[in-house]
Every structure is written in structure tokens, then in C-alpha cells.
Amino acid sequence: MDSASQLPGLRHSYEGEPLLESDMADDPVAQFTLWFADAVAAGLPEPNAMILATSSAGGRPSARTVLLKGFDERGFSFFTNYESRKGRDLAENPRACLLFPWHPIRRQVRVEGRTVRLSRDETAAYFHTRPYGSRIGAWASRQSAVVGSREELDARYRELAERWPEDPPLPEFWGGFRVLPSEVEFWQGQTDRMHDRIRYRLAGGSWVRERLAP
Secondary structure, eight states, X not given: XXXXXXXXXXXXXXXXXXXXXXXXXXXXXXXXXXXXXXXXXXXXSSTTEEEEEEEOXXXXXXXXXXXXXXXXXXXXXXXXXXXXXXXXXXXXXOEEEEXXXXXXXXXXXXXXXXXXXXXXXXXXXXXXXXXXXXXXXXXXXXXXXXXXXXXXHHHHHHHHHHHOSSOOOOOTTXXXXXXXXXXXXXXEOOGGGOOEEEEEEEETXXXXXXXXXX
16 A cells, blocks of 8 residues: 555544633733743753745745744744745745744744844844854855765855854845734644634734634
8 A cells, every 4th residue: 555545544533622712811912921831841842943934926825944042022933044944035025924833832923914023132142142053054055055075065054153153143135024913823732623713813902802713
């Protein structure tokens, strides 16, 4: 039997307590804080890994996995090369969607919103906490550009490591984005595909909480 023929039978039945509006925080960041702590406590590998979806000005979608590096009442932050595909997308169309796929604990969180660049001070503060190799890597990789070979990439890394053996500076083309949420949905798996979906929607400066059909 080939793997494709097995697809109809690949399913998992979720069980657990229902997700009730009365049990949830008044705002989505407070609720995310609780769920993120649960994901960390459950030992999920890289609980801050999230799918980032963007779109070009022409509507061409793209998605990839990035790491959440900060969140508070202002939004959700990550860092990248501004000249990468996601960086170019967000320059053309500054809206994004994030998805946290915490399948082992039968939960997902989806965030939609407008994006803004972080200040250079915020970016520099984070950049200098990164391991030395990651800082050199930020310089060495023209992210999303075609590379002739692995050898070419490695040679570029060695050249830059020799130039900055201790403290590479912050590249002008590298920095952070913050997603300013306008919608945040919390999904929890339930039996018979009757999943719980609670959405927080920003309306008139306040958060409206509503249940969505699964």
C-alpha cells in the first residue's frame, strides 16, 4: 500500500474538556500568555515556532516557519532579513497571519494583523543577544537569493568570521517586525470534529469575543 492511499485513514480523535468563553481571559494576549506557558510546560519542541503567511502586492501568497521572539500588548515580534521574500512581501503588503500549531496538546492559535518594523534600537538589543554564529549567518546569507553552491555560502561565512572575529555589527538589511493583532483565534480539538474555536476581534478599540463554528 502506498502512502497516498493511506491518507483517508489518517485521523486522530481529540478528547478533553471543552473550551468555554467564560474560562478565557478578557484580551487575547493574556490568553495567549496562558496557552504559551502550557505549550512550554508540555515540553513541545520549539513552542515559539510559528507559520508566517504573507502575500505580495499582486496577491501571491507565501508561508514559512519562523520563531516568535517577543509578545506583549503591542503584538507579536519576529526577526528576518528585510530583503528576503517575506521582507519584500511585507514591504509591499504589510499584513500577515501567524499560526502556532501545537498539535500534541490539541491546540492552535491564529493571529491576523498589520505589521510594522521594529525600531533599530529594539532590533539591536535583540541582535546582540544572538549567538555569535547566528550573527555572522545574518550577514553571510542573502536570504531567499539564489546561491551557486554550498561551498560558496560557506566561503562567505568564513570570510565574514575573519572580518569580525568577536562582535559583528547589526546589518542594515536585517531587523524585526511586529504583528499588530486585529484577530486572534484559539482552537482546541474536540471529539467528532466538533472543535472549539474562540475568536477575539478588535472592533472600535475593544476586543469582541465570539465562538466560531468548527
